[in-house]
Amino acid sequence: MAREKGHARLIAQIFAEAAVSPALAEIVERQLATMRARVADLIPGAPSDEAESIAEAFVAIGSGYNQPLAVRGDLDPAPFTKALMAVLQEQGIKTEHRT
Secondary structure, three states, X not given: OOOOOOHHHHHHXXXXXXXXXXXXXXXXXXXXXXXXXXXXXXXXXXXXXXXHHHHHHHHHHHHHHXXXXXXXXXXXXXXXXXXXXXXXXHOOOOOOOOO
């Protein structure tokens, strides 16, 4: 959806503005905290602090993926998904890839 509807560009603009606007940065941080908490909830069997660390990394990776997507618009998510799944499996976290 981010690719087709231009959401990636909007997110890039919001992050750029949040970097210089404390009020917007506070809103963005609340959204990021919510995303991290929800991702952590999806990690079965991991201790809470480990799940939070993994969630932090996943949200950061997703944000990082968004930047070139905003500019190029033609990134294939498959290699990113494959790499993330491999990292999880290496950590002993059972994964189930859904397309």
